Amino acid sequence: MTRRLTWLLLLVALEARAQEQEQAQAQDPSTLYSRAEAAERAHELDEALASYRALIEAAPAHRLASRARRRVQWIEARSEGGLDDLEATMRVRDRGAGSTAEIAAFEARALAFESGLLRREALALIGEAWLEAGDARGAERAFRNLLSQEDLTGGERVLARTGIARALAMREGAAAGAHFLEQEGLHETPTHTSLAREARAAPLRIAAIIAIAVFIVMALGLSGRELTSRAVWRRALSPARVLAGLYAAAGPALIAWRYDAEALDTLAWLGAGTLVLAALASLAGAATSGRSRGARAGLAALAVLAHAGAGWLALELGGARLSILP
Amino acid sequence: MRTKYLAIFLAFTIGCETYGIFPIADEDAGADPTQDAGARPDGGDAGPPIQRSLSYEPAGCGYTVRTPEVTAARPSADVFAEPDALDMIHVGWAGPAHTTFAVNWRSSVGTLASRVLYGTERAAVEGADGPGAGVLEQLGHSMDYGRRADRTQTHEVHVCGLTPSTTYYYKAGGPGHWSPVFETRTAPAPGSTEPFSFGITGDSRNNEENAWPISQRRLAEAAIDFEIFTGDAVFVGINQGEWVSWLGARDGAFTVQDLLSEIPILLVNGNHDGLALNYFTQFTFPQEETPGEQGQGEEWYSFDYGNAHFVMLNDSTTDTVLGDIEANWLRQDLMRVDRARTPWVFAVHHRPFYTCRSNHEPLIAARTAWQPIFDEFAVDFVLTGHNHVYERSQPIRGLQSGEAVLAPTAANGAPTYAAGEPTGTVYTVIAGAGADLYEVSTDCATSFTGQAVRPYAVVSIDDRTLRYQVFNILNGAMIDELMLTK
Numbered sequence: 115m116t117r118r119l120t121w122l123l124l125l126v127a128l129e130a131r132a133q134e135q136e137q138a139q140a141q142d143p144s145t146l147y148s149r150a151e152a153a154e155r156a157h158e159l160d161e162a163l164a165s166y167r168a169l170i171e172a173a174p175a176h177r178l179a180s181r182a183r184r185r186v187q188w189i190e191a192r193s194e195g196g197l198d199d200l201e202a203t204m205r206v207r208d209r210g211a212g213s214t215a216e217i218a219a220f221e222a223r224a225l226a227f228e229s230g231l232l233r234r235e236a237l238a239l240i241g242e243a244w245l246e247a248g249d250a251r252g253a254e255r256a257f258r259n260l261l262s263q264e265d266l267t268g269g270e271r272v273l274a275r276t277g278i279a280r281a282l283a284m285r286e287g288a289a290a291g292a293h294f295l296e297q298e299g300l301h302e303t304p305t306h307t308s309l310a311r312e313a314r315a316a317p318l319r320i321a322a323i324i325a326i327a328v329f330i331v332m333a334l335g336l337s338g339r340e341l342t343s344r345a346v347w348r349r350a351l352s353p354a355r356v357l358a359g360l361y362a363a364a365g366p367a368l369i370a371w372r373y374d375a376e377a378l379d380t381l382a383w384l385g386a387g388t389l390v391l392a393a394l395a396s397l398a399g400a401a402t403s404g405r406s407r408g409a410r411a412g413l414a415a416l417a418v419l420a421h422a423g424a425g426w427l428a429l430e431l432g433g434a435r436l437s438i439l440p
Numbered sequence: 441m442r443t444k445y446l447a448i449f450l451a452f453t454i455g456c457e458t459y460g461i462f463p464i465a466d467e468d469a470g471a472d473p474t475q476d477a478g479a480r481p482d483g484g485d486a487g488p489p490i491q492r493s494l495s496y497e498p499a500g501c502g503y504t505v506r507t508p509e510v511t512a513a514r515p516s517a518d519v520f521a522e523p524d525a526l527d528m529i530h531v532g533w534a535g536p537a538h539t540t541f542a543v544n545w546r547s548s549v550g551t552l553a554s555r556v557l558y559g560t561e562r563a564a565v566e567g568a569d570g571p572g573a574g575v576l577e578q579l580g581h582s583m584d585y586g587r588r589a590d591r592t593q594t595h596e597v598h599v600c601g602l603t604p605s606t607t608y609y610y611k612a613g614g615p616g617h618w619s620p621v622f623e624t625r626t627a628p629a630p631g632s633t634e635p636f637s638f639g640i641t642g643d644s645r646n647n648e649e650n651a652w653p654i655s656q657r658r659l660a661e662a663a664i665d666f667e668i669f670t671g672d673a674v675f676v677g678i679n680q681g682e683w684v685s686w687l688g689a690r691d692g693a694f695t696v697q698d699l700l701s702e703i704p705i706l707l708v709n710g711n712h713d714g715l716a717l718n719y720f721t722q723f724t725f726p727q728e729e730t731p732g733e734q735g736q737g738e739e740w741y742s743f744d745y746g747n748a749h750f751v752m753l754n755d756s757t758t759d760t761v762l763g764d765i766e767a768n769w770l771r772q773d774l775m776r777v778d779r780a781r782t783p784w785v786f787a788v789h790h791r792p793f794y795t796c797r798s799n800h801e802p803l804i805a806a807r808t809a810w811q812p813i814f815d816e817f818a819v820d821f822v823l824t825g826h827n828h829v830y831e832r833s834q835p836i837r838g839l840q841s842g843e844a845v846l847a848p849t850a851a852n853g854a855p856t857y858a859a860g861e862p863t864g865t866v867y868t869v870i871a872g873a874g875a876d877l878y879e880v881s882t883d884c885a886t887s888f889t890g891q892a893v894r895p896y897a898v899v900s901i902d903d904r905t906l907r908y909q910v911f912n913i914l915n916g917a918m919i920d921e922l923m924l925t926k
Contacts (some may be wrong), residue, residue, distance in 0.1 A: 177626065
């Protein structure tokens with residue numbers, strides 16, 4: 115009897131201890147925080163909130179309680195319409211909106227969210243999703259919807275208007291996007307800078323290509339059969355001219371190779387682009403010695419324009435930001 | 441006639457001087473602390489003696505703090521200048537993250553009070569004007585540097601002897617001149633398996649699209665424990681105005697100080713930061729000086745947080761320093777890491793040596809000098825910036841003729857593990873929290889993913905599990921995720 119009683123007491127004690135350990139484990143800040151984080155990751159915000167709140171109550175001075183308070187604030191600030199809407203938005207944030215049909219479905223749902231922070235954040239996500247999907251009209255619609263929301267912060271207003279500008283740029287060209295931002299008084303934003311740069315660069319790119327093409331056609335046309343003459347090639351490729359050409363083309367690249375390896379690719383492109391034109395100009399110069407002064411001067415002017423154009427294109431191709439123009 | 445020209449010349453010179461275009465007087469005169477009414481508001485001997493630098497052991501810390509050479513470095517003294525301003529409050533570490541924190545701030549030039557009151561009860565700290573029940577005090581130093589409009593007075597106080605994983609409340613200033621109360625928290629004890637998380641940002645210079653404060657707001661919302669910054673905070677490191685804008689940036693009601701007064705930010709030097717004096721006077725990093733190292737031991741450093749180790753390197757230096765002095769230090773530092781207690785190791789520097797067709801070429805000198813060490817000690821992640829994009833490499837282990845040898849890869853570009861060690865290191869580029877965006881390609885053998893977006897990352901570690909998530913700063917959308925378990 116005594117032995118049975120001892121066993122019984124031992125079992126009770128063991129059970130009580132196991133329960134205590136379980137309770138301690140349940141109150142352990144790390145366990146509670148890990149549980150809350152896992153729930154957030156799974157977009158189960160009710161459970162996440164419960165674990166965060168349990169942690170704050172169990173160990174208010176703990177480092178993790180401080181973090182838990184912040185997460186609770188974040189979730190509560192976005193629960194105007196209940197946690198379902200926030201869970202849906204978090205799914206889009208974390209996994210992407212998916213196909214255009216899915217973006218459209220989420221857009222319809224987001225527009226039915228209660229007015230507030232969550233709806234604004236969802237509309238910004240939708241605008242970006244439409245831009246990524248290449249649907250400029252969808253993006254413009256989402257950003258205009260964002261712009262029409264109440265209580266927009268300054269940052270959100272800028273985000274909406276630059277989003278509209280990017281959508282316009284996608285549909286009608288960079289100049290349209292830049293013009294929209296100028297009308298909105300956002301001509302000093304980086305989006306305007308890059309759109310305006312793109313708007314300026316596009317005609318310059320075409321002009322550069324035309325200048326190069328016209329020069330090549332004129333050089334070949336004016337040189338005619340003279341280009342097949344050995345004497346012309348000898349004159350064009352004299353040691354002094356070859357050295358000068360190589361110096362002009364390879365000099366910057368050599369300096370970059372020695373002192374600034376990061377600029378090497380840009381200057382190598384520049385050298386390669388301009389060397390070809392320099393060689394053609396030299397050949398044309400030698401081949402057109404019998405032509406009138408006016409024709410030769412015109413060809414020289416074209417060579418200069420083509421050279422500048424090739425330099426422009428080479429620098430753009432090398433990733434250089436050209437800031438000569440305002 | 442000559443007199444007329446002389447008069448015009450003098451008028452022009454005086455005009456220029458008036459508008460501060462160029463000086464005709466000795467510029468140093470304005471910065472001479474002995475002529476500084478602010479430093480000695482009573483015109484007499486108030487305040488401690490003026491020195492160019494200080495070296496001292498903060499009470500109870502067990503480590504030495506050394507300031508850089510400035511116009512005047514002074515221990516705390518209860519001198520307050522007008523206007524009574526105090527801002528740019530942020531925390532850092534020079535000692536162990538689980539028992540210490542340091543507070544840096546800026547005051548009006550001439551304010552010499554460098555005190556911090558702290559405790560675990562907010563109300564007690566709020567109500568205190570000095571140490572007392574539940575409120576402790578620590579004294580630090582101030583530094584006066586810069587000239588004319590850039591002249592700045594910063595303060596630094598080290599708080600030690602704290603309890604791990606605990607929330608502390610603090611305020612900075614001096615008697616009758618306190619800041620609002622802020623909260624910060626100590627790290628878990630070394631080797632602890634408690635969960636923690638940190639944020640990663642980089643290249644905020646120019647603050648295009650207001651990306652810098654937006655990134656900080658998003659990190660604050662993510663409830664991180666500290667932040668790693670991959671370099672190039674500002675465009676010109678010696679321009680104090682840019683640092684003021686950086687620390688004072690805001691996104692709506694949120695200010696960068698809201699986050700950085702609560703969690704430390706650990707920076708590496710970027711080519712634009714240029715190891716400027718302003719970099720060392722405004723931030724606190726561990727100071728374990730290696731012969732040949734600049735910045736009083738803050739040029740490169742390491743620290744532990746929970747069960748992770750971080751090495752913070754400077755790659756904007758000569759190939760000799762990078763490949764010799766710094767590489768030796770790196771090897772010694774990683775050799776000391778007990779991987780049984782500290783399974784996660786991160787290396788951070790500015791210029792990537794694995795990056796694919798972006799604006800800057802890979803930094804081959806660092807690859808040659810450091811990768812063999814990263815390989816030898818099985819570093820988990822190498823975090824960099826410089827190319828203003830997001831990139832993640834395939835796991836890499838080894839070099840063959842200077843080129844990467846790809847390691848075995850698990851799902852989603854994760855490294856495989858052998859005896860708890862990764863068989864390859866993941867290299868990332870996380871930059872563009874304000875600098876102009878570059879293009880990027882993934883058409884390189886070493887690339888796993890890359891996007892021309894403004895990224896910030898959150899790394900969460902829970903014992904032997906690591907979750908790495910990267911988001912677009914501007915809209916908060918997730919752009920990459922990686923889960924690792926050792």
